[in-house]
Amino acid sequence: MSERLLIANGHLIDPAAPENTGMSVLVEDGKVSAWFGPNDPKPERCEVFDAAGLLVAPGFIDMHVHLREPGQEHKETIASGCAAAVAGGWTSVCPMPNTNPVNDNAAITRYMIEQSERGGLANVFPIGAITKSSDGVELAEMGEMKAAGAVAVSDDGRPVPNAGIMRRAMQYAKDFDLPVIDHCEDKSLSSGGVMHEGKISLLLGLKGMPALAEEIDVVRDILLAKETGAHIHIAHVSTRGAVEAIRSAKNEGINITCEVTPHHFTLTDKVVEGYDTNTKMAPPLRSEEHLEAIIEGIKDGTIDAIATDHAPHHADEKALEYDRAPFGITGLETAIGLAFNELVHKGVIGLERLVEMCSTNPAKIFRLKGRGTLTPGSIADIVVIDPQLKWTYSNSESRSKARNSPFDGWDFYGAAVATFVDGKLVYRR
Amino acid sequence: MDKPFKRRDLLGIRDLSPAEIIGILDTAESFREISNREVKKVPALRGKTVINLFFESSTRTRTSFELAAKRLSADAVNISVSSSSLSKGETLLDTALNLDAMAPDCIVVRHSSAGVPHQLAKVSKAAIINAGDGANEHPTQALLDAMTIREHKGKIDGLEVAIVGDILHSRVARSNIHLLTKLGAKVRVAGPGTLVPSDFGFLVESGLTVCPHTEDAIHDADVVMILRIQRERQDSAYFPTLREYAIHYGLTNDRLDLAKKDAIVLHPGPMNRGIEIASDVADSSRSLILDQVKYGVAVRMAVLYLATGGSLSGK
Numbered sequence: 001m002s003e004r005l006l007i008a009n010g011h012l013i014d015p016a017a018p019e020n021t022g023m024s025v026l027v028e029d030g031k032v033s034a035w036f037g038p039n040d041p042k043p044e045r046c047e048v049f050d051a052a053g054l055l056v057a058p059g060f061i062d063m064h065v066h067l068r069e070p071g072q073e074h075k076e077t078i079a080s081g082c083a084a085a086v087a088g089g090w091t092s093v094c095p096m097p098n099t100n101p102v103n104d105n106a107a108i109t110r111y112m113i114e115q116s117e118r119g120g121l122a123n124v125f126p127i128g129a130i131t132k133s134s135d136g137v138e139l140a141e142m143g144e145m146k147a148a149g150a151v152a153v154s155d156d157g158r159p160v161p162n163a164g165i166m167r168r169a170m171q172y173a174k175d176f177d178l179p180v181i182d183h184c185e186d187k188s189l190s191s192g193g194v195m196h197e198g199k200i201s202l203l204l205g206l207k208g209m210p211a212l213a214e215e216i217d218v219v220r221d222i223l224l225a226k227e228t229g230a231h232i233h234i235a236h237v238s239t240r241g242a243v244e245a246i247r248s249a250k251n252e253g254i255n256i257t258c259e260v261t262p263h264h265f266t267l268t269d270k271v272v273e274g275y276d277t278n279t280k281m282a283p284p285l286r287s288e289e290h291l292e293a294i295i296e297g298i299k300d301g302t303i304d305a306i307a308t309d310h311a312p313h314h315a316d317e318k319a320l321e322y323d324r325a326p327f328g329i330t331g332l333e334t335a336i337g338l339a340f341n342e343l344v345h346k347g348v349i350g351l352e353r354l355v356e357m358c359s360t361n362p363a364k365i366f367r368l369k370g371r372g373t374l375t376p377g378s379i380a381d382i383v384v385i386d387p388q389l390k391w392t393y394s395n396s397e398s399r400s401k402a403r404n405s406p407f408d409g410w411d412f413y414g415a416a417v418a419t420f421v422d423g424k425l426v427y428r429r
Numbered sequence: 430m431d432k433p434f435k436r437r438d439l440l441g442i443r444d445l446s447p448a449e450i451i452g453i454l455d456t457a458e459s460f461r462e463i464s465n466r467e468v469k470k471v472p473a474l475r476g477k478t479v480i481n482l483f484f485e486s487s488t489r490t491r492t493s494f495e496l497a498a499k500r501l502s503a504d505a506v507n508i509s510v511s512s513s514s515l516s517k518g519e520t521l522l523d524t525a526l527n528l529d530a531m532a533p534d535c536i537v538v539r540h541s542s543a544g545v546p547h548q549l550a551k552v553s554k555a556a557i558i559n560a561g562d563g564a565n566e567h568p569t570q571a572l573l574d575a576m577t578i579r580e581h582k583g584k585i586d587g588l589e590v591a592i593v594g595d596i597l598h599s600r601v602a603r604s605n606i607h608l609l610t611k612l613g614a615k616v617r618v619a620g621p622g623t624l625v626p627s628d629f630g631f632l633v634e635s636g637l638t639v640c641p642h643t644e645d646a647i648h649d650a651d652v653v654m655i656l657r658i659q660r661e662r663q664d665s666a667y668f669p670t671l672r673e674y675a676i677h678y679g680l681t682n683d684r685l686d687l688a689k690k691d692a693i694v695l696h697p698g699p700m701n702r703g704i705e706i707a708s709d710v711a712d713s714s715r716s717l718i719l720d721q722v723k724y725g726v727a728v729r730m731a732v733l734y735l736a737t738g739g740s741l742s743g744k
Binding site for chain 1: 443629
């Protein structure tokens with residue numbers, strides 16, 4: 001007999017269906033097979049997970065993580081990253097190609113997927129490089145990487161500086177229906193910078209990265225997307241100008257989507273005072289006016305998705321001067337808490353929109369069939385959430401190998417209490 | 430006034446109250462004459478250990494701190510660490526913990542990265558004195574500048590002070606702006622647009638003006654403070670040539686004539702003669718550059734004394 005699991009009496013949040021209270025979701029052979037309303041007779045002979053009082057949603061899909069494998073396993077491995085992911089409600093993660101060697105070919109893409117299958121926790125959908133070694137010169141074998149399982153291409157932190165190459169990359173990626181993701185940063189404007197350029201950087205004597213460095217690339221990409229018709233996805237939007245440019249591009253019908261990180265909708269550059277290197281990331285934490293624009297963009301739908309940009313670094317690497325410490329913070333375990341604290345409980349967005357941003361839209365953007373929804377027939381990647389559960393995040397208890405979160409000691413209201421991947425329980429709080 | 434600086438660290442002028450600044454200056458005043466004695470030594474810090482931890486080369490500041498410590502009878506150790514030795518593996522944290530394990534009373538630190546003294550202060554049991562961190566602060570420089578100004582002008586409150594040069598990268602400018610505006614002076618800054626951010630006025634709540642032209646800043650000033658042009662910045666193309674800089678931004682006698690008749694000239698050193706300051710200005714009686722160096726020892730004696738447990742002298 002097949003394995004049957006009934007996630008019973010939860011509050012189902014699925015943008016594909018109106019909000020439903022007291023719903024039960026039947027999972028068979030790793031797929032959602034049916035829904036039962038509060039008054040429907042329940043199926044028999046199945047394992048029951050009691051979700052009364054809890055939210056049941058399609059598993060979260062993190063469009064932007066760094067799992068450091070292959071090459072930098074001292075920071076994170078695919079296994080440790082996936083363990084952190086499922087604890088944060090993420091059933092799928094999409095690692096950027098800045099591994100060592102760079103994920104610029106099908107063999108590495110395949111290796112990453114195989115490593116995740118060995119771990120058996122979250123699904124891993126790699127993002128391939130746009131150019132060989134992410135050097136920004138020759139196109140990488142996008143078609144082969146896609147065949148091996150890559151869902152998008154990006155040169156991430158080493159964005160393609162040459163507009164001609166980027167144009168060709170978009171023209172080519174379009175043939176394979178691959179979204180092109182850009183970490184928008186014109187390094188001729190941001191080089192040497194370690195935080196947002198503004199009042200606080202002047203005050204602290206740290207070199208700034210102007211908002212302009214992001215915006216000038218966003219505008220370039222919009223023009224290229226308009227001309228090529230390719231799908232451009234802007235990674236970790238952080239500035240007012242970027243949000244505004246994307247909003248007007250969307251109104252114009254240009255094929256553009258974008259994501260925001262939890263830290264960019266939570267923190268401003270003020271927290272850099274004190275020189276804690278866990279406040280250093282790219283793009284940097286911006287000033288209040290930018291954060292306000294980010295919140296507006298989340299509210300009005302300009303921003304499609306929440307992605308963590310989980311960037312683990314070893315503690316020794318972060319225990320350096322602010323100028324020398326590497327960019328990036330972890331994020332897989334804190335994202336859900338930050339989304340509840342800053343967006344849901346403050347009334348910025350409702351639960352349905354939260355699920356849309358963390359699951360449905362990422363699935364659409366990366367063309368992940370059967371994910372991002374729990375409609376019968378879809379893959380049983382499911383997160384069960386207690387929206388009021390109070391918990392405290394502690395770096396020392398993180399499942400990630402890394403400890404570089406600025407949210408150490410923060411209290412959150414809302415947590416994943418159970419995570420299912422392919423119908424299997426992979427995390428239970 | 431029994432409250433010395435917070436945690437006995439001196440990380441920046443920004444954290445100090447006007448009363449604390451005046452307290453340090455008054456304490457420095459009382460140490461000044463020691464350097465004029467035949468036997469230039471008092472036992473105030475006997476048995477205390479001061480480590481001068483310099484990650485960035487410095488002759489004047491390091492010597493000044495060393496003499497200050499020795500004239501107070503402290504044991505002073507100088508450590509020069511090139512930043513490259515950190516890349517050999519030892520983290521900043523390890524360096525700090527290792528030194529701390531030797532139980533110094535005070536660590537004087539200079540580093541090319543902003544915030545290093547703050548990072549050390551979080552983990553170190555010793556008092557941390559900032560001897561210059563990147564483009565952030567150089568508090569003892571601002572204190573010695575204030576002492577020089579006070580000596581020659583009798584006050585700081587109400588003075589018009591022009592600061593000219595590379596404001597963007599200058600820790601001397603930042604510390605001076607904080608100190609002078611806290612004590613009631615009006616500060617005007619000027620220099621090439623690439624090195625003087627137009628919104629720099631934000632730095633303090635009031636008392637700071639960004640001037641479009643050097644002449645505007647110098648006009649009617651009581652004090653003209655000239656910043657050193659760091660030649661290594663030449664590579665970054667902030668201005669075309671040193672020659673052009675000298676012509677358009679250098680302090681010449683003609684420009685100095687725009688200031689008040691009794692205006693004084695300060696420079697934190699080392700000077701690039703003929704670039705940011707003309708030699709005849711540097712050597713004129715209005716230039717107090719050597720006084721600054723002299724008062725530097727007294728200021729550092731005061732700071733070391735306060736950091737290792739002494740109390741502020743009130744007037």
